[in-house]
Amino acid sequence: MGYELDFGALAGYFGLFLQGMGVTLGLTAIAASLGLALSIGGAAAASRGRRWARAAVLVYVEAIRNTPFIVQMFFIFF
Numbered sequence: 001m002g003y004e005l006d007f008g009a010l011a012g013y014f015g016l017f018l019q020g021m022g023v024t025l026g027l028t029a030i031a032a033s034l035g036l037a038l039s040i041g042g043a044a045a046a047s048r049g050r051r052w053a054r055a056a057v058l059v060y061v062e063a064i065r066n067t068p069f070i071v072q073m074f075f076i077f078f
Contacts, residue, residue, distance in 0.1 A: 010017075042060070045053040064072070 042057045046057040046061075049057070
């Protein structure tokens, strides 16, 4: 029992694949930049911020750390 993969049918969509790759890389860069900025701000608030800012960062970190990712995705989606 053998399989023969024929990617020739996808050749016509090569431009769309490249466009999708560009969108994916752009969104990845934006998400990474925002995540880095948020994490640096949170770390600064946790170490030198006011008491309410430290408490907010602590609650956020503990909530994210102690819930499975699929549960977080359900909260975001619904």
